[in-house]
Amino acid sequence: QSALTQPRSLSGSPGQSLTISCTGTSSDVGDYNYVSWYQQHPDKAPKLMIYDVNMRPSGVPGRFSGSRSGNTASLTISGLQAEDEADYYCCSYAGSYTWVFGGGTKLTVL
C-alpha cells in the first residue's frame, strides 16, 4: 500500500486561504468516503480535523473544510491563523481493514 501524495510544504500569510491536496488511487481515496485529516504540532499527538471527507468534529474551527474530487482529497483553511502552523496528514480507508496515510504537509504561516 503506497502512501497518499501530499505536497511536502506550503506557506501562507495570516488571513489567506490555503488548500492542501492529497492524491490517492481508485482503491482508497477514490473508492471510499472515509478520508480524514489530522493536524500535528511539534512533539504532540495528531488531532482529528476532518472525517468522512468533509465532516468537522465539534470544537474544530469552521475555517477548516474538506472535499474530494476523484482520487484527490483536499483540506482548505480559510482565514489562516498563526496557530494553524503545523504538519497536516490525510488518511484514507483502503479496504480490507487497512488504512493509509499521506506523507504529510508542513504548513508555515508567514
Added chain:
Amino acid sequence: QVQLVQSGAEVKKPGASVKVSCKSSGYSFTTYYIHWVRQAPGQGLEWMGIINPLSGTINYAQHFQGRVTVTRDTSTSTVYMDLSSLTSDDTAVYYCARGLRYTNGRHIWFYFDYWGQGTLVTVSS
C-alpha cells in the same frame, strides 16, 4: 473523558522485541477498535494495524506482517503492541488511536478520534 494512556519510553538493542501498552478509559472498551500508528523521527505517520477489542480479531499492514502482534486484555481495557526483530529503522514514536466501531449491522467511525500520548521506542546498539 476518553483517554488512551500508553506505557513509557523504551530503549532496545537490534534484534530484540518491544511491547507497548495502551490503556483505555472513559468509554466502553469493547465498542471501538484500536489502531497502532508509528512515526519515525522527522517522518510521517504510518498505519500499522488494528484490533477489535471485543473479538480480538486483528489486521496488520503488509509491511509489518510477521513482526507485529497486537493483543488485548478486556479485564484491564488495555491493548498491547509487540514488535519483534527490531532494527534502527524501527526507532519511532508509536501511537495507539481509537477508531472504527460496529453498530446496527455495519461499520462506522473510519477515522481516529482519540490518540494516546505516544511512546518513543529507540533501537540502538
